[in-house]
Amino acid sequence: MNEYVVEMKGIVKNFGQVQAVKHGEFTLKKGEIHSLIGENGAGKSTMMKLLYGMYPIDEGEIIVKGEPMGTITPKLAIEHGVGMVHQEFMLVNELTVLENIILGFEPKKGLTIDFDKARKEVKKYIEQYHMDVQLDKKVSQISVGEAQRVEIIKTLMRGADIIILDEPTAVLTPQEAERLFEILNNLKQDGKSLVFISHKLNEVMAISDRISVMRQGQYMGTVNKEETSPLDLTKRMIGREVFLNIDKAYSEAGDTILEVQDVWIPSQKETSKIRGMSLHVKTGEIVGVAGIDGNGQSELVEAITGLRKVEKGKILLCGKDITNQSPRKVRESGLSHIPEDRNTRGLNRAMTIEENLIAVRLDQPPFTRGIMMNKSGQDTYAKEMVEQFDIRPADYNLPTSSLSGGNAQKVVVAREVSLGNKLLVASQPTRGVDIGAIELIRNTLEKAKKAGAGVLLVSAELEEIISLSDRIVVIHEGKITGEMRADEANENNLGLLMMGGTDTGKDGEAAV
Ligand SMILES: Nc1ncnc2c1ncn2[C@@H]1O[C@H](COP(=O)(O)OP(=O)(O)O)[C@@H](O)[C@H]1O
Ligand SMILES: [Mg+2]
Numbered sequence: 001m002n003e004y005v006v007e008m009k010g011i012v013k014n015f016g017q018v019q020a021v022k023h024g025e026f027t028l029k030k031g032e033i034h035s036l037i038g039e040n041g042a043g044k045s046t047m048m049k050l051l052y053g054m055y056p057i058d059e060g061e062i063i064v065k066g067e068p069m070g071t072i073t074p075k076l077a078i079e080h081g082v083g084m085v086h087q088e089f090m091l092v093n094e095l096t097v098l099e100n101i102i103l104g105f106e107p108k109k110g111l112t113i114d115f116d117k118a119r120k121e122v123k124k125y126i127e128q129y130h131m132d133v134q135l136d137k138k139v140s141q142i143s144v145g146e147a148q149r150v151e152i153i154k155t156l157m158r159g160a161d162i163i164i165l166d167e168p169t170a171v172l173t174p175q176e177a178e179r180l181f182e183i184l185n186n187l188k189q190d191g192k193s194l195v196f197i198s199h200k201l202n203e204v205m206a207i208s209d210r211i212s213v214m215r216q217g218q219y220m221g222t223v224n225k226e227e228t229s230p231l232d233l234t235k236r237m238i239g240r241e242v243f244l245n246i247d248k249a250y251s252e253a254g255d256t257i258l259e260v261q262d263v264w265i266p267s268q269k270e271t272s273k274i275r276g277m278s279l280h281v282k283t284g285e286i287v288g289v290a291g292i293d294g295n296g297q298s299e300l301v302e303a304i305t306g307l308r309k310v311e312k313g314k315i316l317l318c319g320k321d322i323t324n325q326s327p328r329k330v331r332e333s334g335l336s337h338i339p340e341d342r343n344t345r346g347l348n349r350a351m352t353i354e355e356n357l358i359a360v361r362l363d364q365p366p367f368t369r370g371i372m373m374n375k376s377g378q379d380t381y382a383k384e385m386v387e388q389f390d391i392r393p394a395d396y397n398l399p400t401s402s403l404s405g406g407n408a409q410k411v412v413v414a415r416e417v418s419l420g421n422k423l424l425v426a427s428q429p430t431r432g433v434d435i436g437a438i439e440l441i442r443n444t445l446e447k448a449k450k451a452g453a454g455v456l457l458v459s460a461e462l463e464e465i466i467s468l469s470d471r472i473v474v475i476h477e478g479k480i481t482g483e484m485r486a487d488e489a490n491e492n493n494l495g496l497l498m499m500g501g502t503d504t505g506k507d508g509e510a511a512v
Contacts, residue, residue, distance in 0.1 A: 004029055004030075006027060009060055011047065012024075012058045013043075013046055013050060013055065020217055022217035023218050024043065024217075025212075025219040033185075035198060035204040036197045037237060038214035039237055042215055048084065048195060051072075052074060052084040078158050084166065085164065085165045087167050091147055091151070095138065101153055119135060128186075128190070129183055131153065132146075133153065144171045145180070163194050165196055168196070168198075169203055174494075175499065210222055210223065211223055215236070234435075238434070248446065254283035257283050257317070258423050258454060259314075260277060260280065261314040263276070264277075264311040265311060271294055272298065273296065273477075275479055277478070285454060285455070286469045287456050287473065288459065295478065297475060301337075306325050306326050306327035337416060338409075339427055340458075347400045349400050349401040350401065351399065351400065353395075353396040353398055353399075353403070354379070354382035358378055385415075391403075406438075410441070413444055417447075423454050424456070426445060426456070469489075470486055
């Protein structure tokens with residue numbers, strides 16, 4: 001009997017001009033957890049969607065349990081025991097958990113659905129793998145971690161013994177991730193074969209038997225966990241060493257530059273409403289806002305930057321009341337902003353790199369001379385920025401729409417930081433960018449702080465918050481649940497506060 005339940009050989013997949021997978025190789029053994037890692041856009045999701053039959057392959061071969069698949073479809077994949085938990089969950093909010101689990105293949109009793117039989121079957125999995133889920137709750141009422149368990153049960157109900165999880169921990173707190181790992185280990189003990197996609201090396205080192213690396217659509221090799229290290233994996237992922245650890249200087253913070261005073265901010269979403277929040281940022285410090293996405297971070301940033309109205313409370317910038325002022329007015333009062341969504345708010349994609357770099361201060365020297373535009377002043381500045389921030393390709397006449405995510409973000413960061421403003425609000429500044437750009441952006445924020453700016457850093461990456469911030473506030477459902485110095489913070493105490501718990505100061509003793 002073949003040692004592998006899955007073999008993918010010489011895989012090629014193009015989407016029009018985009019070569020998503022140039023050369024993919026992957027094997028899966030029965031009863032192993034095999035991690036697939038790589039930077040954003042490396043082709044990980046595509047490789048696994050090919051195994052799940054979501055797209056036809058252009059070249060290569062997929063063999064499942066010894067059987068060549070030919071043209072693989074989701075139906076064929078499911079029949080061969082392949083299940084996939086996607087990055088975006090595919091559950092129906094208005095239905096109950098049980099209804100979702102049996103959706104599409106209801107066991108029938110006459111003409112009606114046999115809920116009792118389905119419930120029994122589901123309960124069997126819940127007990128066997130210790131996955132607690134509340135079967136009669138609506139999906140809209142359960143947590144993300146629980147929704148993920150529901151997705152896993154769905155694959156099991158369809159007979160999966162090869163289960164693909166695409167970046168399952170991206171939406172979880174560290175504690176929820178721990179629980180997921182226990183379940184994955186239970187599944188493995190039971191002989192299931194698992195594919196775990198991630199770009200978080202500590203998780204991969206914790207959970208995997210084997211690890212495969214992809215870089216820009218290419219297969220970069222497979223290693224046993226025991227034979228590798230985070231450093232080795234990083235080199236394979238990006239082709240060089242990177243230094244994400246900031247050499248942080250705890251400096252004396254200076255004057256208060258931003259004051260948020262008992263602010264209430266409306267939102268469509270219940271959990272994102274800000275209900276009475278106060279915080280401040282001083283010059284020369286980075287204040288990190290930690291929290292799971294959707295707990296009011298975006299609303300807070302929008303209110304500070306003038307993009308969203310405040311119901312109650314006050315926001316002061318450099319001592320000046322900027323509550324409910326226009327974004328332009330707030331900028332003029334000394335705010336720089338790296339927005340969450342660089343494509344809609346950060347950049348005009350149709351404009352060139354140069355035009356974007358100078359967009360917010362076209363009316364200032366050296367870009368104007370009297371009432372005339374000073375083209376050579378603009379060019380000199382753009383050239384300098386492109387060099388200093390390593391924007392590639394280094395041609396400032398290109399439209400920003402032609403840049404990769406990381407380089408587009410460098411344009412935003414270059415523009416905002418070089419304004420030399422007193423306050424810099426950075427919202428998810430490294431989301432979805434490559435690791436080289438992450439390194440540059442983090443160093444830039446640290447430099448801005450050393451130069452005397454106050455930085456409010458909102459990020460869903462705990463590791464980023466801890467390594468950059470001087471002080472950390474944690475937000476949950478629109479309220480601050482805790483505040484601490486960064487050197488007192490770790491994934492445990494922050495994670496508990498992110499779930500709405502209170503920190504007692506000792507690991508593991510916090511009450512939720
Ligand atoms: N359906 C699609 N259509 C066009 N391009 C795609 C599609 N899916 C993925 N891509 C592109 O293929 C490349 C690899 O993407 P993906 O497999 O999602 O990477 P990863 O999961 O490693 O981040 C990226 O450049 C992405 O933009
Ligand atoms: Mg992906």
